[in-house]
Amino acid sequence: MTIQQGESLRDRKKRRTRAALVGATLRLAARKGLDQVTVEEISSAADVSTRTFFNYFASKDEAVTGSDPEAGPRLRDRVLAQPADLSPIAALKVALLAEVSDELAEDRDVWLLRKQVIGQHPELLARVFASGEEAERHLVAALAERSGLAVTDTFPMLLTAATGAAFRVAMARWAVVDDPPPLADLLGEALDLLAAGLTTVPQN
Secondary structure, three states, X not given: XXXXXXXXXXXXXXXXXXXXXXXXXXXXXXXXXXXXXXXXXXXXHOOOOHHHHHHHOOOHHHHHHOOOOOHXXXXXXXXXXXXXXXXHXXXXXXXXXXXXXXXXXOXXXXXXHHHHHHHHOHHHHXXXXXXXXXXXHHHHHHHHHHHOOOOOOHHHHHHHHHHXXXXXXXXXXXXXXXXXXXXXXXXXXXXXXXXXXXXXXXXX
């Protein structure tokens, strides 16, 4: 887990606890099947109380998807914090690469486990999509504010949607390659292609 600048000890502890609960849930679910895992087992594996589990997640399903209610607001703040002279897509790139570095870069094994468990329980996809849509609403709002547009305008909505597609492509490549480059590199490449307009085929 990467320590974020200005992050308090309490915040770091909360992030460690959340990550421990997600990891324990996924490992147990991958080994035993989600339906056979109890919240008590998850809490014990993460070395916390059952009460603590429910402070972070309402259910095992929520722990599997790893939904972070702070992700959307955090992304919005990252975008708005970028220098005003950056283009919207450049500001998005800086914000997303910082998010990946702080939150995801060291968690490939967790993502692979999540992919496995969700593949066994496709009904969880609806929760994954809902979480992604919530984060995208915050990004649309941030881009609209930076651009002086309404959140219902095409530009912030389309840029957010395209960026989401670039992120999913980067994640897919990260998950399937045996010895992948860092996720930040894959995402940066996808965003650079998007910024260039996909008008030419890149040369290897």
